[in-house]
Amino acid sequence: MIPELKNGGRGLLLAVAVLVAGCHSPGPYGHAPEYAALDEETVAVAGSREYDPVMAQRQPEEWRKGKVALFGVVESRTPGPGGRALLKLSVRALEPRNLCDNRNDDDSCRVTVSSKDFGVVSVLASLAAQDDVGPHSVAAKSLLRVVGTIGQDVSQSDGAPVVRATWYRHWPPFFYVTLAAARDMRQ
Numbered sequence: 001m002i003p004e005l006k007n008g009g010r011g012l013l014l015a016v017a018v019l020v021a022g023c024h025s026p027g028p029y030g031h032a033p034e035y036a037a038l039d040e041e042t043v044a045v046a047g048s049r050e051y052d053p054v055m056a057q058r059q060p061e062e063w064r065k066g067k068v069a070l071f072g073v074v075e076s077r078t079p080g081p082g083g084r085a086l087l088k089l090s091v092r093a094l095e096p097r098n099l100c101d102n103r104n105d106d107d108s109c110r111v112t113v114s115s116k117d118f119g120v121v122s123v124l125a126s127l128a129a130q131d132d133v134g135p136h137s138v139a140a141k142s143l144l145r146v147v148g149t150i151g152q153d154v155s156q157s158d159g160a161p162v163v164r165a166t167w168y169r170h171w172p173p174f175f176y177v178t179l180a181a182a183r184d185m186r187q
Helices: 009-022 039-045 053-058 179-186
Strands: 067-079 085-092 109-113 120-125 143-154 161-171 176-178
Touching: 039 143, 039 161, 067 120, 067 161, 085 143, 120 143, 176 179
Parallel strands: 109 176, 120 161
Antiparallel strands: 067 085, 067 143, 085 120, 143 161
């Protein structure tokens, strides 16, 4: 018995232990009913605006002035200058609620994005080691949350704007879902 805990103090200690054990972090892949930004993501996104392909095309100088943030599904990955990866992304909208197979189990939840793309953008990113090579590396069908600046140049292959990533978050294929996949799962 812990001497400092008298008159029901052990019950309080047990309740606190149960609460702490029951706490669940969404982890790097956001296993939660609603999108859960990482602390570093909140810092990186601060002061940015969500990328709008139409407005960025209409007002390129205005959109080059600050940081942009976007979600995108990787269509292709090629080597870029300076050891960075050049990624072609299909821009997607984040759904406010994540798809969950079981509403009582957050581990069944997956970050959910739109099935429809809202344009294409190229991203130059310095990938972390675990995202550069290996079973969960950034590849076609990966989902990225990117924060960066729009450069003056455009992609040589399709004329898409080039975003120089200052921060990114990565979900390998099958670690997130699209709305179309969510509809298919329900049928």
